[in-house]
Amino acid sequence: MSQSIDYSAFPNEEGHFGPYGGRFVSETLIYALDELQSIYSRLKDDPGFQAEFDKDMAHYVGRPSPLYLAERWTRELGGAQIYLKREDLNHTGAHKVNNTIGQALLAKFTGKSRVIAETGAGQHGVATATVAARLGLKCRVYMGAEDVKRQALNVYRMKLLGAEVFPVTSGSRTLKDAMNEAMRDWATNVDDTFYIIGTVAGPHPYPQLVRDFQSIIGREARRQSLEQAGRLPDALVACVGGGSNAIGLFHPFLTDESVKMYGVEAGGLGIETGKHAAPLNKGIPGVLHGNRTYLMEDENGQIIETHSVSAGLDYPGVGPEHSWLKDIGRVNYVAINDDEALAAFRKVTKTEGIMPALESSHALAYVEKLAPTMSKDQIIIANLSGRGDKDILTVAGLDGITV
Amino acid sequence: MSRISQRLNQAKASGKKILVAYVVNGDPFPQATLPTLHAMVEQGVDVIELGVPFSDPMAEGPVIQKGHERALEHGTSLNGTLEIVKQFRATNNTTPVVLMGYANPVERFGYAEFAKAAANAGVDGLLTVDLPPEEVAVLKAELDANGLDNIFLLAPTTTVERAQKIAAHASGFLYYVSLKGVTGAGHLDVDAVKTKLAEFGKLTDLPVCVGFGIKDPETAKAVAGLADGVVVGSVLVDKMGAQADKTAEEIAASVGDIISGIRKAIDTL
Structure with missing residues (x-):
C-alpha cells in the first residue's frame, strides 16, 4: 500500500x-x-x-498539551493502554x-x-x-x-x-x-x-x-509517546468532520508503518439510515467548497443535509487529504453513531474526570471498541480534540433537563 | 461556426450591443421557465443563460440563491434543465443557450455523458462558475468534442497574464464580472470597469460581456457602452421570485417588460 x-x-x-x-x-x-x-x-x-x-503556542495556547494515560478507563476496557492527547486543555478549549x-x-x-x-x-x-x-x-x-x-x-x-x-x-x-x-x-x-x-x-x-499548523499535535504526540512509553503507539484514533484534528495527529506518523490510524466519522442515527455525516463511509467524490473530495450528495449532485448530534461533525464533505488517505488505504475510516458517542461522553466523564466534546466523544467511542481487541502492551493515542463544556446544554436537553 | 459566435457576430455587424439574460431553470416553478425564455427572446435577448440550480451556489448573492432554492424545492435537476432546452428548441433554433452552474451536478452526470446530452438537447455552451482553467481540462475536451463553447469568467482581480491564459481556453464570449463580490451586488463602479476592460480588450478577439450588479436600464446602458454586451440576472430572478403566486404567462410577461426596457436603453448607444 x-x-x-x-x-x-x-x-x-x-x-x-x-x-x-x-x-x-x-x-x-x-x-x-x-x-x-x-x-x-x-x-x-x-x-x-x-x-x-x-x-x-507555548505562552498563549499553553503547549505542549499533555499526553495523558487514562489508567482507569484502560483497566475497565481491559485491552490496549489508552493515551489521550489533551487538546481540550488548550486556550479556548480545543485544537x-x-x-x-x-x-x-x-x-x-x-x-x-x-x-x-x-x-x-x-x-x-x-x-x-x-x-x-x-x-x-x-x-x-x-x-x-x-x-x-x-x-x-x-x-x-x-x-x-x-x-x-x-x-x-x-x-x-x-x-x-x-x-x-x-x-x-x-x-x-x-x-x-x-x-x-x-x-x-x-x-x-x-x-x-x-494541516501544517495542526501537525503540532502529532509532532508532540510522537515525541511524548517515545518519552513516556518508550515507543511509538500502535494505533491513532481521531474524529473526522472536516478532519483538521485528525490530520494534525496523523500526519507526523504517516511514514511510521506500524502505526494504524482510524478516522471516526459521525454515524448520526446510523449510516444505514441516511441520517449521518459520514462521506468517507457512504459518500462519493465530487466538488464542493473549492475542492474535490468525498461528499454526501443525491443522484443529481445536490449536496444533502447531514445529521450528527455534534455540530462540529455535521458537514457533508471532508478534507481532500483524508479522501486520498482513504483511497490509498493508509487510514481506516469508520463511523460512530450519536448514541455511542453520547455513551462515551458519559463514560469518560465519570471514569477519568474529563468531559470531552461530543465531537471528540466519537473518537473515544471507537476506542471503546478498539482497545479490547488489542493486547495490554499495545498503545492507542486518541485525540481529545476539545472539551465538552459547550455541549452541556445539548446533553441536558437529551436528558430532558432544562439548565 | 457555433450558434453563439454566429449570433454575436451578427450583433456586432449590425452595431448592436449583446444582451445576455439569466434566469434559473425551474424558478419559481417548473412551468414558468419555458414561456419566460420565449418572452425574453421576443423582447430582444440575444443569448439565454439558463441557471442550473445547485444546493450550494457559492458565487451567488441572496437573490439568485433564493432562485436556486425555489427551483430545488420543485426537484429541478440538470437532466430536467436539458429537457427544457430541448422544448425551447422545438420552436427556437437561433437563440443561443448557455447553461450556467456549478461543477458538482455536471460531475455527477458524468462529463462525457453531459456534453453529449447537452449538445443533443440544443445547448450551445457551458459556464461552470467553480471550474477555473486549471481544473477544466477533462470537461473542456468533452465540450470541444461535442461542439459546445466553454464560457469563462474574468474578474476585477484577474491579472493580465491570467486573462491571457483564460482567453486561450475560452470560446463563444468572455464574461467579465464587474465587481468584487457576488451576483446582484450593489456597488458597481463604471470607471473601474472601464479601466479593466481596456486592459482585457486587447487580449482577445472574443466578445466581452459584463455582468454582476446590473439592475436597471441606466446601469445597463453605462456598462454596455464599455463592452460588447451586458448580462442581467438578479433583477429578473428577483421579479420572478416576487411573483411566485402568479401564472407562468404573467411571470413571463413581467420579465419581458424588464428586458424590453434594458434593450431600449442599450439600443440608444
Missing part, C-alpha cells in the same frame, strides 16, 4: 492529493488564493514567523486555536485588517474571535442559524470577544452554508479581509496550511 510514498510531497503545486483537492472557486477568488499561497510558501520556513508561532493563531499571524504579516471565519460547533469561531481580539483585528463569524441555536454559549463567547456573529439562514442553515457565506464575503471584501478557514478543506492552499 503506502510503503514508498513521500507524504510531504502532497499536495502538489496545484493543490492536489491524488485526484482530490485542487481549486474549484470562482475567478474572483483566484488572485486571493495565489496571494495566500505565495505568502505562505515564503513565511512557512521563515525563522521570524516560526518563532512567533512557537512563542504563541482549533493552533490553526487560528497560524492564520491570524499570516493575516498580520499581510497587513489585512479584518478576518472572517465559518463555524459549526462554534469552537473555530471562538478561536478566531480570540486571536482577532488579541491582534486588534475586526472579526465576523458566519454560523448556520441552526447551529446558533444549538451552540448558544459559544455564540455569546464570540460576542464577548468582540466578534460579530452572523447567522446564516440559507440552505440547510449549518456549517456548509456558513462556509458558502464566508466565501461570498471574501469575494466581496478580498482587499482587506483574510478568510481563516477552520478545517483542512476548501481551495488550495488551505488544506495544506491548516
Whole structure:
C-alpha cells in the first residue's frame, strides 16, 4: 500500500492529493488564493514567523498539551493502554486555536485588517474571535442559524470577544452554508479581509496550511509517546468532520508503518439510515467548497443535509487529504453513531474526570471498541480534540433537563 | 461556426450591443421557465443563460440563491434543465443557450455523458462558475468534442497574464464580472470597469460581456457602452421570485417588460 510514498510531497503545486483537492472557486477568488499561497510558501520556513508561532503556542495556547494515560478507563476496557492527547486543555478549549493563531499571524504579516471565519460547533469561531481580539483585528463569524441555536454559549463567547456573529439562514442553515457565506464575503471584501478557514478543506492552499499548523499535535504526540512509553503507539484514533484534528495527529506518523490510524466519522442515527455525516463511509467524490473530495450528495449532485448530534461533525464533505488517505488505504475510516458517542461522553466523564466534546466523544467511542481487541502492551493515542463544556446544554436537553 | 459566435457576430455587424439574460431553470416553478425564455427572446435577448440550480451556489448573492432554492424545492435537476432546452428548441433554433452552474451536478452526470446530452438537447455552451482553467481540462475536451463553447469568467482581480491564459481556453464570449463580490451586488463602479476592460480588450478577439450588479436600464446602458454586451440576472430572478403566486404567462410577461426596457436603453448607444 503506502510503503514508498513521500507524504510531504502532497499536495502538489496545484493543490492536489491524488485526484482530490485542487481549486474549484470562482475567478474572483483566484488572485486571493495565489496571494495566500505565495505568502505562505515564503513565511512557512521563515525563522521570524516560526518563532512567533512557537512563542504563541507555548505562552498563549499553553503547549505542549499533555499526553495523558487514562489508567482507569484502560483497566475497565481491559485491552490496549489508552493515551489521550489533551487538546481540550488548550486556550479556548480545543485544537482549533493552533490553526487560528497560524492564520491570524499570516493575516498580520499581510497587513489585512479584518478576518472572517465559518463555524459549526462554534469552537473555530471562538478561536478566531480570540486571536482577532488579541491582534486588534475586526472579526465576523458566519454560523448556520441552526447551529446558533444549538451552540448558544459559544455564540455569546464570540460576542464577548468582540466578534460579530452572523447567522446564516440559507440552505440547510449549518456549517456548509456558513462556509458558502464566508466565501461570498471574501469575494466581496478580498482587499482587506483574510478568510481563516477552520478545517483542512476548501481551495488550495488551505488544506495544506491548516494541516501544517495542526501537525503540532502529532509532532508532540510522537515525541511524548517515545518519552513516556518508550515507543511509538500502535494505533491513532481521531474524529473526522472536516478532519483538521485528525490530520494534525496523523500526519507526523504517516511514514511510521506500524502505526494504524482510524478516522471516526459521525454515524448520526446510523449510516444505514441516511441520517449521518459520514462521506468517507457512504459518500462519493465530487466538488464542493473549492475542492474535490468525498461528499454526501443525491443522484443529481445536490449536496444533502447531514445529521450528527455534534455540530462540529455535521458537514457533508471532508478534507481532500483524508479522501486520498482513504483511497490509498493508509487510514481506516469508520463511523460512530450519536448514541455511542453520547455513551462515551458519559463514560469518560465519570471514569477519568474529563468531559470531552461530543465531537471528540466519537473518537473515544471507537476506542471503546478498539482497545479490547488489542493486547495490554499495545498503545492507542486518541485525540481529545476539545472539551465538552459547550455541549452541556445539548446533553441536558437529551436528558430532558432544562439548565 | 457555433450558434453563439454566429449570433454575436451578427450583433456586432449590425452595431448592436449583446444582451445576455439569466434566469434559473425551474424558478419559481417548473412551468414558468419555458414561456419566460420565449418572452425574453421576443423582447430582444440575444443569448439565454439558463441557471442550473445547485444546493450550494457559492458565487451567488441572496437573490439568485433564493432562485436556486425555489427551483430545488420543485426537484429541478440538470437532466430536467436539458429537457427544457430541448422544448425551447422545438420552436427556437437561433437563440443561443448557455447553461450556467456549478461543477458538482455536471460531475455527477458524468462529463462525457453531459456534453453529449447537452449538445443533443440544443445547448450551445457551458459556464461552470467553480471550474477555473486549471481544473477544466477533462470537461473542456468533452465540450470541444461535442461542439459546445466553454464560457469563462474574468474578474476585477484577474491579472493580465491570467486573462491571457483564460482567453486561450475560452470560446463563444468572455464574461467579465464587474465587481468584487457576488451576483446582484450593489456597488458597481463604471470607471473601474472601464479601466479593466481596456486592459482585457486587447487580449482577445472574443466578445466581452459584463455582468454582476446590473439592475436597471441606466446601469445597463453605462456598462454596455464599455463592452460588447451586458448580462442581467438578479433583477429578473428577483421579479420572478416576487411573483411566485402568479401564472407562468404573467411571470413571463413581467420579465419581458424588464428586458424590453434594458434593450431600449442599450439600443440608444
